Amino acid sequence: MKSARREIVAAIAAVVLVVAAFTVPHLGLGIVTPLINSTARQISMYAQTAPIFGWWNAHVGWGTVPAIAIGLATALWGPAVAHRLPWRAVPWVAWATSCAWAFALAMVDGWSLGFARRLETPNEYLRQVPTVTDIPYALRTFSSRILDFQPDSWITHVSGHPPGALLTFVWLERIGLGGGAWAALLCLLVGSSAAAAILVTAKTLSGEELARRAAPFVAVAPTAIWIAVSADGYFAGVAAWGLALLAVAVRGTTRLSLAAGAGAGLLLGWAIFLNYGLGLIALPAVAVLIAAKDRRSALRALIPAVVAALAVVGAFALAGFWWFDGYLLVQQRYWQGIAMNRPFQYWAWANFASVVCAVGLGTVAGVARAFDLRAIKDRSGLHLVILFALLAIVLADLSMLSKAEVERIWLPYTVWLTAAGALLAPRSHRWWLGLNVLGALALNHLILTNW
DSSP, X not given: OHHHHHHHHHHHHHHHHHHHHHHGGGSOOTTSSSOOSOOHHHHHHHHTTTTSSEEEOOOOOXXXXXXXXXXXXXXXXXXXXXXXXXXXXXXXXXHHHHHHHHHHHHHTTOHIIIIITGGGSTTSGGGTGGXXXXXXXXXXXXXXXXXXXXXXXXXXXXXXXXXXXXXHHHHHHHTTOOSHHHHXXXXXXXXXXXXXXXXXXXXXXXXXXXXXXXXXXHHTOTTHHHHTTSHHXXXXXXXXXXXXXXXXXXXXXXXXXXXXXXXXXXXXXXXXTTOGGGGGGHHHHHHHHHTSSSHHHHHHHHHHHHHHHHHHHHHHHHHTOOHHHHHHHHHHHHHHTGGGGSOHHHHHHHHHHHHHHHHOHHHHHHHHHHOOHHHHHTTOHHHHHHHHHHHHHHHHHHTTSOOSOHHHHTHHHHHHHGGGGGGSOGGGHHHHHHHHHHHHHHHHHHEEEOO
């Protein structure tokens, strides 16, 4: 009874936070507003639907009926199906469902606007791809082109990320898969695969039963709205599999630990060259290590992971790009742009309203259950990973380098929060899943999101 009360209180508090975040921008409260020192047109362009980046536009599309069908079916029958399927099928079905759900939500906006052309907008990576004719030269000069107001400055998203993100789309184009549709497909497939990675991690660290309970929640999470059409979905998928392999390493045999640990290091090492913010993925990784059976198991996984991650860092350094140089310059670039006009007095708390929209009320209720002292003392892996992912979000918020657009930027962490639904009482799963699905459908049909 006490747990149920905690869940309801958390959900109500989340609703109040979201309502406040959508309402405050229209109250004229000075600097407690999404955008200052800006024209009416700029406010309309960048903060019309704050705290979500998008524009008010009630609409339906080709994806509406499939999205409703997938969401409704998963809410009604997902828990039972996840319980009855052979375990080997569960991650695959969750991945397929997540992929279909994300694509259907994207198609609410139509093929071109909702999917194929989203990554071709002026500030996206694909606009920069044709200018990269010499990859070694691009890497050697990457840092020198980060700051704005130079003749050869990188466009916004390229300058704001390490070179791995741009390289991904350059390589995609060079193997004959250029253009927005192929780029979006990559983000969709890798991003939605995070659902399977989370379930593998949950089973490895906390047992099959809890992983099965998590399956429907990660399959139709509202985060899918941004996974299908943003590079951050790709980043989230890479990081998720890095953590999954680390979990396998801490619980596996000696030989498996070495191989999985090395794989985890390669993926997590690559992840920090996709997004500077993924430096904080070290926190969920620490949670995985804490959940190891003993210190020896943790070290057996950690050593090859660190060696492999350092190999990635070394490869980029030899190519001419030093991560810390890029990170320091990106902070300067950040404050050269719209960040100056996004007051922390609003975004410090409104960011969390964006998170609520991205994960759903069912996830919020589940996260309230993650604060379980007994489970934490027992080193329950799923509890620890969820709490450390939440800590990463809090630190990212306090850094003041994530003001707005966090429904997309924080995907590598919010996807882990969605697994918190597994901690809810099984008899309530349908209701919480239904709330998550309803929230995602409402947001996607009322707001034309930027991603």
